[in-house]
Amino acid sequence: xxxxVIAEEAGVSVPTVSKVINGRPxxxxxxxxxxxxxxxxxGYQRRVSPGDGPVGLIDLVFAEIESPWAMEIVxxxxxxxxxxxxxxxxxxxxxxxxPGRDWLERIAARRTDGVVIVASRLSTGLQxxxxxxxxxxxxxxxxxxxxxxVASVGATNWHGGLSATRHLLELGHRRIGxxxxxxxxxCSRARIDGYRAALETAGVPVEPELIRHGDFLVDSGxxxxxxxxxxxxxxxxxxxxxxxxxxxxxxxARQRGLRVPADLxxxxxxxxPLARSAWPPLTTVRQPxxxxxxxxxxxxxxxxxxxxxxxxxxxxxxxxxVRESTAQPSLTPSSSQW
Amino acid sequence: xxxxVIAEEAGVSVPTVSKVINGRPxxxxxxxxxxxxxxxxxGYQRRVSPGDGPVGLIDLVFAEIESPWAMEIVxxxxxxxxxxxxxxxxxxxxxxxxPGRDWLERIAARRTDGVVIVASRLSTGLQxxxxxxxxxxxxxxxxxxxxxxVASVGATNWHGGLSATRHLLELGHRRIGxxxxxxxxxCSRARIDGYRAALETAGVPVEPELIRHGDFLVDSGxxxxxxxxxxxxxxxxxxxxxxxxxxxxxxxARQRGLRVPADLxxxxxxxxPLARSAWPPLTTVRQPxxxxxxxxxxxxxxxxxxxxxxxxxxxxxxxxxVRESTAQPSLTPSSSQW
DNA sequence: CTGAAAGCGCTTACAG
DNA sequence: CTGAAAGCGCTTACAG
Numbered sequence: 001x002x003x004x005v006i007a008e009e010a011g012v013s014v015p016t017v018s019k020v021i022n023g024r025p026x027x028x029x030x031x032x033x034x035x036x037x038x039x040x041x042x043g044y045q046r047r048v049s050p051g052d053g054p055v056g057l058i059d060l061v062f063a064e065i066e067s068p069w070a071m072e073i074v075x076x077x078x079x080x081x082x083x084x085x086x087x088x089x090x091x092x093x094x095x096x097x098x099p100g101r102d103w104l105e106r107i108a109a110r111r112t113d114g115v116v117i118v119a120s121r122l123s124t125g126l127q128x129x130x131x132x133x134x135x136x137x138x139x140x141x142x143x144x145x146x147x148x149x150v151a152s153v154g155a156t157n158w159h160g161g162l163s164a165t166r167h168l169l170e171l172g173h174r175r176i177g178x179x180x181x182x183x184x185x186x187c188s189r190a191r192i193d194g195y196r197a198a199l200e201t202a203g204v205p206v207e208p209e210l211i212r213h214g215d216f217l218v219d220s221g222x223x224x225x226x227x228x229x230x231x232x233x234x235x236x237x238x239x240x241x242x243x244x245x246x247x248x249x250x251x252x253a254r255q256r257g258l259r260v261p262a263d264l265x266x267x268x269x270x271x272x273p274l275a276r277s278a279w280p281p282l283t284t285v286r287q288p289x290x291x292x293x294x295x296x297x298x299x300x301x302x303x304x305x306x307x308x309x310x311x312x313x314x315x316x317x318x319x320x321x322v323r324e325s326t327a328q329p330s331l332t333p334s335s336s337q338w
Numbered sequence: 339x340x341x342x343v344i345a346e347e348a349g350v351s352v353p354t355v356s357k358v359i360n361g362r363p364x365x366x367x368x369x370x371x372x373x374x375x376x377x378x379x380x381g382y383q384r385r386v387s388p389g390d391g392p393v394g395l396i397d398l399v400f401a402e403i404e405s406p407w408a409m410e411i412v413x414x415x416x417x418x419x420x421x422x423x424x425x426x427x428x429x430x431x432x433x434x435x436x437p438g439r440d441w442l443e444r445i446a447a448r449r450t451d452g453v454v455i456v457a458s459r460l461s462t463g464l465q466x467x468x469x470x471x472x473x474x475x476x477x478x479x480x481x482x483x484x485x486x487x488v489a490s491v492g493a494t495n496w497h498g499g500l501s502a503t504r505h506l507l508e509l510g511h512r513r514i515g516x517x518x519x520x521x522x523x524x525c526s527r528a529r530i531d532g533y534r535a536a537l538e539t540a541g542v543p544v545e546p547e548l549i550r551h552g553d554f555l556v557d558s559g560x561x562x563x564x565x566x567x568x569x570x571x572x573x574x575x576x577x578x579x580x581x582x583x584x585x586x587x588x589x590x591a592r593q594r595g596l597r598v599p600a601d602l603x604x605x606x607x608x609x610x611p612l613a614r615s616a617w618p619p620l621t622t623v624r625q626p627x628x629x630x631x632x633x634x635x636x637x638x639x640x641x642x643x644x645x646x647x648x649x650x651x652x653x654x655x656x657x658x659x660v661r662e663s664t665a666q667p668s669l670t671p672s673s674s675q676w
Numbered sequence: 677c678t679g680a681a682a683g684c685g686c687t688t689a690c691a692g
Numbered sequence: 693c694t695g696a697a698a699g700c701g702c703t704t705a706c707a708g
Contacts, residue, residue, distance in 0.1 A: 356688090
């Protein structure tokens with residue numbers, strides 16, 4: 001949008017528009033008002049940098065970045081961006097409600113090449129606005145069901161939940177607690193469904209009191225871990241839904257004098273680098289976070305180039321990594337001491 | 339000061355100067371250097387016209403982002419940027435040698451508002467180039483001594499090293515191991531000097547075999563921890579230099595059947611969020627990483643606005659946080675068992 | 677109060 | 693790798 005276009009539309013000359021923009025006094029009030037209205041309507045801004053083509057920026061949008069989980073996503077995105085000679089811009093919304101209009105206007109102004117939205121809600125309105133500005137976007141681990149035609153990247157969460165639970169069943173556990181993430185996150189629902197499927201296949205009843213929800217961070221693992229261990233008939237194993245929640249369960253277990261894994265088996269989900277050096281080393285379901293973000297970033301970059309127009313849903317494989325936080329159940333778990 | 343004047347003085351054409359400013363590759367190295375020198379000498383800045391203000395981007399430059407340490411820095415920078423309605427661009431150089439020319443050209447092309455360089459070397463050449471493009475920059479935790487007049491932010495590392503070591507001395511330890519970071523990092527040298535100062539003040543001899551160097555990550559804590567514990571006369575306490583290295587020392591201790599803190603006391607440095615939920619909860623020196631990055635970002639933003647021209651060195655306070663990884667030395671540390 | 681014309685600083689396309 | 697020429701968006705000086 002240039003002042004020439006505004007001038008044309010307002011039926012005045014280019015210098016007149018220039019005078020309005022610069023607050024010169026010698027402009028007739030009606031002319032000024034007409035021009036101002038048009039400037040506002042078109043969201044006029046001085047041209048950023050002459051010359052089009054990609055700016056070399058990909059926006060990576062988080063609801064929050066409290067967990068080391070986010071760092072893995074950043075690393076993956078950065079790898080893909082660097083290979084394409086682009087850079088990653090980090091936005092943190094501090095709300096799960098999805099980006100608002102100011103955010104949209106800011107990234108529009110800087111003419112980003114594409115947007116990767118991480119674990120955040122995406123209103124249909126926002127989708128329309130991104131498309132209207134021909135801004136490619138891909139969602140990683142969508143919260144809520146992504147609309148049709150929206151490109152997204154996730155992991156095989158259902159299968160991960162299944163194999164975590166099956167591992168515990170094979171060790172001999174029958175009362176297995178589950179701490180999921182937020183109820184509206186797709187990845188969390190899939191993990192819980194995998195857990196259910198494993199129990200049902202093994203003929204073990206699914207007990208609602210054993211299924212809890214957290215926010216994937218340490219504190220909710222701690223709180224829900226205590227809640228589960230306070231039950232009249234407490235679980236002998238907990239599938240914690242995320243590594244951070246598993247660490248919270250570790251804490252809760254220690255506070256109750258329970259040894260992991262002798263008195264309580266714990267399985268995480270993610271396989272963050274920390275899982276290996278935790279004590280005890282955490283049995284967990286590995287999801288390839290870096291590859292997920294790398295792929296999402298490549299997809300957005302490709303969409304920007306028009307290379308592959310088709311939006312798609314990709315799920316990368318998860319793997320159970322058995323370490324030392326799981327073992328056979330002891331006979332009298334809750335009465336054991338160090 | 340216009341590019342026409344610079345061109346005249348450099349004996350080149352206006353387009354050539356334009357190319358240098360915009361980081362175009364097709365300029366001969368000597369020409370580029372001559373022009374850059376003149377740009378810097380005259381403090382060239384693009385003519386400010388209403389509407390072509392800041393772009394709203396701050397570049398945050400890491401050598402690596404493997405540790406959760408980096409996430410704290412990102413969070414701090416993001417907070418400051420968001421308040422200024424700007425965004426943070428992440429660059430990872432994957433080398434400690436400092437950014438190269440391509441990187442510089444890319445950020446020049448996108449006309450970033452300022453650069454925050456984290457724990458990375460900064461050649462004098464690069465400083466000149468940043469100045470030539472009137473790009474404000476601030477260094478967080480510089481590697482090597484930052485040149486005069488370079489703005490930098492750090493923590494009171496010397497004092498932190500002193501208080502960590504004094505804490506161990508007060509508990510009764512006399513053989514205290516130290517694992518520093520890379521030898522050329524200022525913050526590491528200061529921590530080691532603080533350690534020495536505490537020992538000397540207490541009249542405890544400083545033994546070179548007890549001082550090791552790592553890279554601040556888990557594995558080097560593990561390796562150097564084993565090295566220290568293999569000594570004929572092993573230490574009863576280790577000041578690990580970083581939280582990640584402390585976790586590595588935890589691992590090494592466990593592998594040798596040593597209990598922390600009964601058989602070995604361990605102190606970290608950083609107070610990452612994880613330190614609290616580790617087992618045992620880690621005694622560590624807290625440095626305010628988020629505030630450090632927040633401040634550095636504010637400084638760069640202010641420099642871009644011309645608010646505070648004076649470059650300065652700021653050190654934020656560190657605090658000893660005593661948790662459960664430190665205790666009095668046992669009488670026969672290395673023969674204890676679980 | 678307005679706008680045709682000249683001009684500004686800068687960038688781009690292209691010939692050498 | 694360089695620069696003459698053309699062009700960009702915008703502003704200024706000035707005639708009407």
